[in-house]
Amino acid sequence: MSFDEFLYSIGESVERIVSAVRSFIFPEPSENPPSFGFTGRFVKSNVTLHELFSLHLQLCFLLYLFLNFALVFLTRNPLWLIVVAAPYFLYLRYLLRRYGDFLLDKKPYQVFYAVLSALSFLAFFGYSLVRLYAGGIVYVYLYILSVAALVLIFRWYFKRTFGRDYTYGVVEEVKNDVIKVFVHDDIAANVKPGRYWLPAVPDAEPGRVVKVLVEDRTFRSARPVRIIEVYLPQSSQSSTEPKNATE
Structure with missing residues (x-):
């Protein structure tokens, strides 16, 4: 390989790296599904892409929580929490x-994981600061209660919205x-994914x-209890709700 070819290969490598970093920091919607x-190793049977995506989000969040727990108990420096939070977010x-x-429904998942992750960071980072500077156990308990209240408020907001x-x-x-x-x-x-036996209805x-x-x-x-509508071909649908009597 000549020196010019060597420099050209380095330039191509740098360009690919810059492009990958730019795509990661400023992502655009993809037409190709994620892999x-x-x-996928954690599931024993074939699942839909939606279920696999949801499971991936859950595992990422649980890993983030585990790392935060470990850092809180292994180090007293709250800056390590920022080091972990930056790549996660x-x-x-x-x-x-x-x-x-x-x-299948993007907005609820975006709000749920974004807000819950932010609350988790606030909980661990704030706890580290309180433990480091306030010292008293009373302040720690008050802070934990405050975070719990924020979680309950978010739960109410999410269900309401x-x-x-x-x-x-x-x-099936x-x-x-x-x-x-x-x-x-x-x-x-x-609702958790799964197969449920429900009372039979017409047209199902x-x-x-x-x-x-x-x-x-x-x-x-939540638990599925019964079918209230059956979607028939050609956009028609059959409701299983009781109809009001008409004279």
Whole structure:
């Protein structure tokens, strides 16, 4: 390799690195779906891209919490929390901006993880400052109670803004008087993904999309209880709600 070719290869490498950094810091929506190879190892069966994306967000957040816990107890320097938070928030922003359109309902996931991550940083960073400068255990407890209050306020705001008492699913099997419905992960309805047996309704056939009423449970995931609408082909739909009697 000549010296000119060597310099040219270095220039190409630098250009690729700069382009990758620019794409990471200023992400644009992608038309190609993300690849979560590492996260895929945690699932035993085929899952939808939405479920895999949601699981990836959960794992990233849990890893961030674990690192914060470790830093709080292993070091008294709160600056380490900033060192961990900076790449995490950049990566979270990159994921949601570049691949957020592959989520079934992007906005609730963006708000949930952005605000919850910010509250987590505030909790750990503030705790480190209080422990370092205030010293008294009373101040620590007061700060923890303040953070808990903020979390409850956010929970109320999120449910008020994005919460709903229904979700959507796909009919997989009809068996006598019950129907097996696959429900996606739905953070707005607080429903875990899975297959649920629900009471049978007219027009519910395998492959059709249905609207499912969910029952909210305090500090637990909501539970699908019954189908309230069946979406028929050609944009028509069949409601299973009782109709008012007319004269």
